[in-house]
Amino acid sequence: NLNGAAASRADFSKVDLTGANLTGANMLLSNLFEANLTRARMRSVKLQRADLTRANLTDAVLADSDLSGADLTGAWLIRADLTSANLTGADLTGADLTGVKLDGANLTRVIGMPAEAPKSATTGTLSSGAARPPVMDIR
Secondary structure, eight states: OOTTOBOTTOBOTTOBOTTOBOTTOBOTTOBOTTOBOTTOBOTTOBOTTOBOTTOBOTTOBOTTOBOTTOBOTTOBOTTOBOTTOBOTTOBOTTOBOTTOBOTTOBOTTOBSOOSSOOTTOSSOBOTTSOBOOOOOOOO
16 A cells, blocks of 8 residues: 655656555656556555556556546556546557546646547647537448
8 A cells, every 4th residue: 555655756667566555655756667556546646757668557447537648558558547636748669558537637738639539538628729510430
């Protein structure tokens, strides 16, 4: 349980934090390279400029978290909850966004956001300031 932990600049690279409670933690500039954060509870976490390259965030809850400037290159964000998260300037190049929840998320200057956004990414704010139009799944 790392609830509210002060872990700024900490090295969690390749660490298994499956199901961990990190709610309210300060992880500014932390290294989470290839960390396993599957089902982690990370509401209101400060992850500004953190390295989450190839991290597994499947089913993680990051609602209301600050991921501005974070490197999420190649990360797995499958079904992750990023409701009202701040992703300003984050790098999502090659990230798997299948089923990710981005309602109310700030997506200003996000790098690598796919042109065809995930179905649930209906209200994230784009860098133009316009609301993302609904994406229809016609399968």
